[in-house]
Amino acid sequence: MDLFHCLIVSAELSRQEMLARAAIEGGWETVVCGDSRTALAYSRTMFLQLAIVDLDGQPAGDFDDLLEVLGPAKLLLLVCGNEGDTEEEIHVRQLGAWLYLPGVVESSDVSLLCTEARHIAQRLHAMGISVIARGTERASNQRRSVK
Numbered sequence: 001m002d003l004f005h006c007l008i009v010s011a012e013l014s015r016q017e018m019l020a021r022a023a024i025e026g027g028w029e030t031v032v033c034g035d036s037r038t039a040l041a042y043s044r045t046m047f048l049q050l051a052i053v054d055l056d057g058q059p060a061g062d063f064d065d066l067l068e069v070l071g072p073a074k075l076l077l078l079v080c081g082n083e084g085d086t087e088e089e090i091h092v093r094q095l096g097a098w099l100y101l102p103g104v105v106e107s108s109d110v111s112l113l114c115t116e117a118r119h120i121a122q123r124l125h126a127m128g129i130s131v132i133a134r135g136t137e138r139a140s141n142q143r144r145s146v147k
Contacts, residue, residue: 004121005046008032009039009066010054013096019052022107026114036066049121055088071095076117080104
């Protein structure tokens, strides 16, 4: 496996771009979705090792269906949450998030973590541990947006 895929989900275009930039800087092929339903459909067609879900500024529960699928899956789940929302943090961690980041505003905040996630995914792959396998489609672009 020479490509490592990251699913990015955010309802806000500027945050989609910021998170995609961070993931690309961390060495990931990215697929960007603007809503939970599209992300769920796409997650079933790709091999994914990392998912970044942006909850910042979103109504509570908008991404619950997606988090309930991705949380228990064998992938690294990074959630950008609402600063000061301890209930959200507890809920996301109970669903199996690898990292919960409240109040992220800069790609540099996430870029280093994406690099670390890439190293983790590479080590797991080298040990023969599959992070997640869903479908058979492979990404061909550095960044793809799915509407």
